[in-house]
Amino acid sequence: MTSALRHRVRPLVPAIACLVDLMLCLTQEGNRSEVAVPLITVAVCATLFARARWPLAVLAVHLGWSASVTVVWESRPVAGLLVALYAVAAGRPARLSVPGALLTTLVLCGQLDLSAESWRGALFYVSVAALLAGGTWGLGRRNITLRAEAAAAALRVERLRIARELHDIVSHALSGIVVQAAGAQAVLPTDPGRAARALTAIEGTGAQAMDEMHRLLGLLRSAGDDDAPRLDRQPGLPDIGTLLDWARDNGLTPTTVVVGEPGRLDDSTSLAAYRIVQEALTNTLKHAGPGTAVTLRLAWSDADLTISVEDHAGRSPWAAGRSPRGGYGLTGLRERVSTVGGTFRSTALDHGFVVSARLPLARHDKQAAAAAVR
Template identity: 45%
Template sequence: MRHVHLWLRAHPWVFDGLAAIVVVLLTLMLFPALSNSGAWIEAFFPFVFVVPILLRTRYPVAALYLTAALGLAALVTFRLPHPAALFTGIVMAYSAAVYTPRRHSWAALALSLGAGLIGGVRWSYVIVQLTGSSYTLGELTLRNQIIALGASVVVACAPLVIAWLWGGVVHTRHAYLQEALDRANRLERERDALARLAVVEERGRIARDLHDVVAHSLSVVVLQADGARHVLETDPARAARALEVIGRTGREATAEMRRLLGVLRSPDTSDAPDRTPQPELAGIEHLVDQVRSSGLPVTLHVRGDLAAVPASAGLSAYRIVQEALTNTLRHGGPGASAEVRAEVRPEGLSVCVLDDGRGAAAANDGAGLGLLGMRERAAAVGGEVTAGPRPGGGFEVTAWLPYESMAVA
């Protein structure tokens, strides 16, 4: 039954056609008797009620008021109530409640009550005849006349009002289903938007990781290659060590980039546990050793247990130190040295990278993306980064990465 209802709702013209056929059959049923009695208007006029029936779904408002006009004409001219007119009134009361705006729906109820009142009063004698009484309406007592008129009005109004009420129930149900469908579509669009936003954020994070990996590794490779070229003839052993550092740095960079790009290539990484690009803060010692082997003297001072730092803050701190040391390698100049300070506090992690190089006097070879990346990484965990030249020369990068903001997020 449910499938039949859904199919009829999707094809309303089927019901319109069936209802029009019913109007025609009801008209033909009384046509011989009315035509033989000479009531040609009453015999032919009911065929016109097919028009609003066929228009009820495409033009419900126009069909409603056309039915009201035709019904009024029938109430005035017909000697007896015609079933085709009553059937059309019932269908249009239901259709007005389902398809028309609220003000027209209330107008349909008022028209139904008015038509029932007029028809009940005009044809109240029919009720008297149906009771089997041999009296006419005028021969009844006043009390019985009032009873007959009231019963006639109720009988005339009841089908129209019931049809209107049922149409209101169907309209409410359709509105609820449409609202649920709209809500589902809206939630689906919001889910897709959030998914796209998550992809954009993930790609931004991976882009920052790629920048850090490539910038740091290439800086080490360039410095070692230059050093090897200068001492190749005078100190082959030192040149060999430099080439060894170049090879190790290149392999490490290649492995980390493979993990990063693997995240982009593979949507399901359940079978690839070593592809997540999350270096730990404890690896900062290896990072400092790698920079030292590139020829930059670096001192590391750590206060507190680095293992107690949350993963998000640890990753951000690692990348900030990596970028700051890479900038020192690029712009510090010959004879520069650096110092890394990390202090683990109960409320957050403090990181400071100092150098005594040329600082702001160094030529800029980019668009400041390294400092921008450091600030973005700190902001992602609710922290902040300050960077600038030191008063006595050199450059300083300070980062504060709190824990509470990450816990709230």
């Protein structure tokens, strides 16, 4: 049962349990003239609406009612009692729910008229009562297991996302630091001022990367906690201009081409677009080196954004048929684009390498996008 369907059915459970217990009550000849029994049954079943908040109290009410009505009026309400037991099993630890299941079994056995049965018949009915209570308890415990598994799966997804963000941050920062450090070393004897500017750029890049890593590592340490910190703002398409500035500072020559009327992207899709450009520029700097011309193309349509980053590095190592070392960046991009419903391609060309992706626009009404690049 899906979560949405479960939320729709949940408010109907008390009414269904009340209807079943009323039918059981009214089928007893001795109870047809008793007005009190159906009225109290409705009142007791109404407590099931509070079963999520006070499951133990609700179960106690149903145990008391079921036991007393069996003795006084010889009625046998079952449905409400089982629903209350399920709520306890699904929301409380076993040390509390197991005694509830045992008491429920005793009450169900007390509702049976075993005096007229042979020992085999009595054993059969007692077994049925135990199976009803035990099966209900087991279903409730299974609900706890499913919730725990869903929480663990969500935690794994979150940690993988954070690991992917760390890769992007570290790879991007270190590539710039290596290039700037090499340049500073080369010009230090002849141009100390230029070397100082390169060292300043290294300091700024390192500090920014450290800030982002601290935030992500804080999330990783506290993932799964209710009071875990959240990233207030993730980068997105409007921040691509800072990536282009970074590329220029590190010796690349980026050119931007925008086609079509900009549309609106979801936050996750906008982050994917940012990471595509970031990874492509980082890999261009790492494998083709400073002085490489790069073309960023944003092609908007009514349904999607096609984004491509193409470098013109001549006969680069990529064009020779070798992928970037490790390949984790492009693999991560492919997974990231897939999760937002897009498609991703990376292709070696004679003159360089191109990374492209098709990203769907937000399903909401189209809005003008902020100017992402200049």
